[in-house]
Amino acid sequence: MGASGFRRQGHITGARKEIQRAVEAEPNVDAESNRTGEDVQEHVEPEPNRTREELLALVDQYKGESFTDQLPLLELPKLYQPSDGPHLTVSDKPQDEWPPPNYTWPANTETKVKINELKEALKDFHNPPELIFELYRALPEPRVPYLSAKTRHRMLRHLSIVERKDENSMLRYMSVIDDVKEAAIPLSVKEWTSALSFASRYVARSTDVEVEAALTMWRDMEHIAGVKGSAATFNVLFDVSCKAGKFTLAEMIYKEMERRGLEYDRYHHVSMIFYYGLQRSGDGARAAYKDLIEADEIVDTVVLNAMISALLRSNEAEAAENVYERMKKAHIERSNSRLPPRDYKDRREINNSLLKLASAVKRGEVKREDAQRTSTIAPDLHTYRILVNYFAVQAGELDRTAKYLDEMKWFELPLHGALFNALFRGFATHGGIRYTHWTEKRLESVWKSFSEALNANVEGLYISRWMAAWLLRAFAKCSGKPRTIAVWEEIRAKWDPGEADLDFMMGILQRILEAPDMAVKRHDWVLGSL
Structure with a gap:
């Protein structure tokens, strides 16, 4: 240093x-x-073998008859439902892509140099999106046809991954999407979904405007471009509907997901916890957390942060603090426990690895307890942002605010x-x-x-x-x-x-x-x- x-x-x-x-x-x-x-280290116990019961114990579960037993109100999708007719799908096979993957417009010497500079910058995943966009804009118009399919997809992925979606990052990504459309080049499902995410999440608070923009883009995606939405697409639509307070629409979106036989993953389970938090239902959030565990998803800091937020929204501050204290204790008890990475791209990679790990658990390739040991459950910056925001702004308890800042x-x-x-x-x-x-x-x-x-x-x-x-x-x-x-x-x-x-x-x-x-x-x- x-x-x-x-x-x-x-x-x-x-x-x-x-x-x-x-x-x-x-x-x-x-x-x-x-x-x-x-x-605290003096009282470290042997590293526990975290079973489902121990994971459930991280969050207070009420005894006896409880509204939790009747939830969630939104049923999980029933998989592999029969098709209701032929659906247009997009092939992921390289030979079916148009234009062909290796086809590009002929470029002069100067343009070739600029293309190579862009390719080199894309090799480093930690290069800022601002740099990638600047190198892309240096290409002669209409830009996109000079890039091979591999370079184009890699560039769009790079531009889609930002720490905080805002107006600048949204306009940056959408300008490239417009160039792709102008060149009559199809977008992949992931690229459509990223565009949906930018259209709905670039503002701090989602409103009817963002919901309408997301639904319009979804309609263009499926009915004009003929690209069927994935589970991630529906999660984006569900998220913006919840944040705008349109809970009936959110239920309809997940019912459509169920009709199509799309499977829940960790993102959908976390969204359900968030959904019940917005509904101010602590019992609903507990039920969604229980469903996540029973679905063999991995519990980590992201999941527990969602629970803390949901419990605070449900006016259950004591239960939220209990989750935080158990996160600290569980981190100390684990001999190989790591702190969550600060870099948002590293955090994204960890989330993707947890998705793959959960899939391996469901296939029986990895034991649930072994997979859980690899997760990180220590409090991170977002944990403290949730707690400080609640106790400083809503509760007005300065002493507790100071405690969290110190810890x-x-x-x-x-x-x-x-x-x-x-x-x-x-x-x-x-x-x-x-x-x-x-x-x-x-x-x-x-x-x-x-x-x-x-x-x-x-x-x-x-x-x-x-x-x-x-x-x-x-x-x-x-x-x-x-x-x-x-x-x-x-x-x-x-x-x-x-x-x-x-x-x-x-x-x-x-x-x-x-x-x-x-x-x-x-x-x-x-x-x-x-």
């Missing part, structure tokens, strides 16, 4: 300590939660921008009133930590419109208008917002300035004037 790497790590550690001091609400912290990793260090997790965003939302929601732990002094300390981390270029930290908006709302609530304007000037010095972001922030600032000054109100409360 270079000197800059040591400086970044130092700032991460310093920021965490500063936040811990800033948000610590209770002077006495439970001794059990403050035990060091070495203290991240045991799993070598750096502070992330989403955690700061949750803290600022917590101050905006729960600050500015008497007898609260969300005080002006603590807000100033958290802002100082965030500002110093930005100056140190800590990975994963940056200013976005939502970060800036919640930060201003937090200071407006806790400190008043003059301090809010001063903080906005500090933000502008560290951030170069685009025109759309600047207009958005001006609207936020205008509403703050037009509203009553919370600092004056709080002063009147103290004096008893109101």
